[in-house]
Amino acid sequence: MTTSLAAQAAVAFEEVTAALGGVSILEGVTARVPTGSCTAIIGPNGAGKTTLLLAFLGEIEYRGRIRVSPGPGGAAARIGYVPQRLSFDRDMPLTVAEFLVMGLQRAPLWFGARRAYRQEAQRLLGLVRAGHLATRNLGALSGGELQRVLLALALQQEPDILILDEPIAGVDVQGEQVLCELLESLRRERRFTQLMVSHDLSMVTAHATHVICLNRRVLVEGDPRAVLTPETLLATFGLHMGLPDSRSMPRGGACASPCCRKEGEDA
Numbered sequence: 001m002t003t004s005l006a007a008q009a010a011v012a013f014e015e016v017t018a019a020l021g022g023v024s025i026l027e028g029v030t031a032r033v034p035t036g037s038c039t040a041i042i043g044p045n046g047a048g049k050t051t052l053l054l055a056f057l058g059e060i061e062y063r064g065r066i067r068v069s070p071g072p073g074g075a076a077a078r079i080g081y082v083p084q085r086l087s088f089d090r091d092m093p094l095t096v097a098e099f100l101v102m103g104l105q106r107a108p109l110w111f112g113a114r115r116a117y118r119q120e121a122q123r124l125l126g127l128v129r130a131g132h133l134a135t136r137n138l139g140a141l142s143g144g145e146l147q148r149v150l151l152a153l154a155l156q157q158e159p160d161i162l163i164l165d166e167p168i169a170g171v172d173v174q175g176e177q178v179l180c181e182l183l184e185s186l187r188r189e190r191r192f193t194q195l196m197v198s199h200d201l202s203m204v205t206a207h208a209t210h211v212i213c214l215n216r217r218v219l220v221e222g223d224p225r226a227v228l229t230p231e232t233l234l235a236t237f238g239l240h241m242g243l244p245d246s247r248s249m250p251r252g253g254a255c256a257s258p259c260c261r262k263e264g265e266d267a
Contacts (some may be wrong), residue, residue, distance in 0.1 A: 006061055007131070008032070008034065008035065009032035009033055009034055009035065009067070009069065010033050010034065010035040010036075010037075010068070010069050010101050010160070010161055010193040011032065011033040011056065011066065011067070011068055011069070011193070011195065012031075012032045012033075012066070012067040012159065013029050013031045013032070013052070013064070013065075013066055014031070014064055014065040014066070014067065015028045015030055015031055015063070015064040015239065016028070016029040016052065016055055016062050016063070016064035016065070016066060017029070017062060017063045017064055018029070018048070018051055018052075018055055018060060018061070018062040018063070020051065020060070021168055023248075025048045025051045025216065026048045026051055026052060026055070026062070026216060026217070027216050027217045028064070028217055029048070029052060029064070029210070029214070029217060029218055030218060031212045031214075031221050032217045033161075033193060033195050033210065033223070034193075034209075034210050035069065035193055035231075036116075036187075036191060036192075036193055036207045036260075037193060037194070037210045038183075038187060038194040038196070038199050038207055038208050038209050038210070039193070039194065039195050039196070039208065039209070039210040039211070039212065040196055040197075040208035040210070040211050041053075041195070041196070041197045041198075041202045041211075041212045041214055042197075042198060042199070042201070042204055042211060042212070042213055042214070042236065043213060043214040043215045043236055043237070044129055044215060044236070044237050046241070047214050047215045047216060047236075048214060048215075048216050049214055050084070050165055050197060050215065053163055053165055053195075053197060054128060056163070056195075057079070057163070058075075060102065060262070061208055068161070070242075071160040072160070075161040077161055078081050078157050078158055078159045078160050078161070079157065079159055079160070079161050079163065080152045080154030080155060080156075080157045080159030080161070080162045080163065081154055081162075081163045081165075081172060082147070082153075082154050082163065082164045082165070082166075082167060083150065083165055084165040084166040084169055085169070085170070086146065086150060086165075086195075088138070088139070089229040090138075090140075091135065091138070091140030092138070092139060092263075094109075094137065094138050094139075095134065095135055095136065095137060095138065096121075096130075096133045096135070096136050096137075096138055096141070096149055097113075097118060097121045097122065097125075097134040098111070098113065098136055098154075099119050099123070099138050100120075100121035100149070100153060100156070101113045101117045101118065103153055103156055104117045104120060104121070104156070104197065105117050120156075121134065122251075124152040124153070124155055124156060125149070125152050127152060127186070128148040128149075128151050128152045128155070128182055128186075129148070129178070129182065130138045130145065130148045130149060130152065133148075133149065137259060142172070142175065143169075143170040143171045143172065143175060144171040144172060144174070144175020144176070144178060144179060145175070145180055145254070146170055147168075148178070148179065148182065151179075151182065151183075155186075155190075158190075159192050160192055161192060161193045161194075161195060162187075162192050162193070162195070163195050163196070164183075164194070164195070164196040164197070165196070165197050166197055166198060166199065166257060167179060167183070167196055167198070168180070168198070168200055168203060168259065170197075176203070179249075180203060180206070180207060183207070184207060193250075196208075199255070201228070201233075203230060204224065204228075205224055208224050209224070209238055210222065210223065210224075211223075211224045211228060213227065213232055213235075213236045214236075215237075219232065219235050219236055220232055220235075
């Protein structure tokens, strides 16, 4: 990757190679995540998509280099992360607000939560249109509601780069629509770079502005309208995935999906 291309990217992967348990997962991955983009990493199961995210987050060892551009003012970029799932005891007596407060205060919850932290938790829930969930038990949430709470937790960091691993996995159709709309509006308003792993090509074609096709190595990357062809999907997934509807793909960074169009706006 040239220096000029790396300079334009929020994240640049350079010859990233990783193995787990002696098995090669990533082989010389070189790709970029344009600043301000919604970049989607797609590929079949076992392609190394989550492994690439874990390498970026510093959770596994790898060879190669991962460059992260500084945030505003030259400070280190702030990273927010929304995992694919959260393992916890669903019978645990913990409200959504208390869960968010745990990320803000050092004192144990049984000492109580400071008013300022309770207000911050409510503000974060408001950002993801989930203020009504504050007093609900965390274990009682649906898949879509839990994803919105995890998104609120990630927004605590005021991230420059937001990482999402399969954000709509286990989410029903209505929850998927709400989450997609939220992510699109938050990215525009808060001007962060979004990097997500997804199996859902309909979501990718509707929302992604940059796509990385991965199957242990990068097969191709670029604008979804140019990249997501039958030939590329065949090479990536090993079977014919069909041609995505080009009318749903973003033009100039604007989502064309019905969930993100304003009322009365034509496709």
